[in-house]
Amino acid sequence: MHTSLAAQLAQLELGHVRAERIRPCRSTEPPDPDAVTQTLAAIWSDLFALFPDTALEEDSEEIAWGLVNLFHRAAAKRSRQIDRATDEIRCLLAAADGSEVNSSQLESEIERARSAEAAMLGLEAMREAAAFLYSRETGSSWRPAGGSRLNHGASCTSAVVDGRDFLRARGEARQRARMPDGTPVLFAGGRLSFATDLEAKTFANNVWDTLDKVRGRVADMVLVHGGDHKGVDRLAASWAEARKVPQIAFGLDTRLGQRAGFKRNEQMLSLKPRCLVAFPGSGVLERLVVDAKAKQIAVVDRRGPLGTHPKHAARLAEAAG
Known part of the structure; x- marks a missing residue:
């Protein structure tokens, strides 16, 4: 007779184990700039080599614009996260009462803001690298x-x-x-x-x-x-x-x-x-x-x-x- 998963787990002696939320390690280091430039240039070259003399040739500039826009939108999203975290930090500072709970919340929001800022800067750097490729491809500023x-x-x-x-x-x-x-x-x-x-x-x-x-x-x-x-x-x-x-x-x-x-x-x-x-x-x-x-x-x-x-x-x- 097969027992249910819940019954099998109940038979295990797990009472001493406590589930904890593990905070992922968030690096504030952006990707290597040279690696970003080389990788995007390789992707760009391979992708746009497909378009000449095909039905997609007239769409190539629009597709190029959209690729740059992917990084721009992602960076804008991170920027909004920074704004929200900054507002929360101001509120916590205004309500500071010296308690451990308040200090913990403040540290968490500061970490969130720093993480979002690092991501925003990295995404903006990728957008600028892609924008340079767009300018070289189309002759126009993105x-x-x-x-x-x-x-x-x-x-x-x-x-x-x-x-x-x-x-x-x-x-x-x-x-x-x-x-x-x-x-x-x-x-x-x-x-x-x-x-x-x-x-x-x-x-x-x-x-x-x-x-x-x-x-x-x-x-x-x-x-x-x-x-x-x-x-x-x-x-x-x-x-x-x-x-x-x-x-x-x-x-x-x-x-x-x-x-x-x-x-x-x-x-x-x-x-x-x-x-x-x-x-x-x-x-x-x-x-x-x-x-x-x-x-x-x-x-x-x-x-x-x-x-x-x-x-x-x-x-x-x-x-x-």
Whole structure:
């Protein structure tokens, strides 16, 4: 006759054994940075070698964005855990009565916060490594679908901050962690098309060369742009990614309809930038140039053909005539 599991256990003399909750050992050491870089590069190379000349070729950029976003979302989750643990620590400190229970709870919450912080920093480092691969693959700086891309474990050179997040932080008595600190430089340009690949390359080179020259004059430059993934902003964002220059991206508030572009102009100019770098664009951009000059903000004008100075193009035309 077979006895039940419960009956078999009852026959054992286990009365002296006490079940205890075993706390797992949590290391605060992140993965080795070189190992992270090499592993992600290998995964990236193998995965995206599959896509050319297949039905997935057009989806490769979206898949690449999603891979970076995996690390970004995981890091954001850990950041929220830190916030909750920090709030609990404040409450325990306020209610501190010297008891063993209070001290034990406080130690537990501090350990939880430290563990979450270590995990967040590790995940952010992995996201930054993946974001570099994304930039190399697509030619564009990686940005989350909403909000900012902050890197708490490093300087703000890798920050891509949402414009509204930045304005909110500036208005608070205590700024959010890792917001970029430096001299704002506005960049503006529209969506353009070119007759040949050579013209497109020439224009892109002019954007990068211009920004390099501006950075030579403004060493602590923070690039402020509209965050348009399909326009000239994409070239500027890629430049900032490559040069490790922090970015503030002011996306359009679509709820404002036709006023959205002009409202964005107001927000960017409210940062009191050192100068405006202007490439060809729409009427909204032209209004931005007018308003910048009215506020005595220097304009680096590159609205001529292929991103040249308009007066330079006029001199060439005059010489040719």
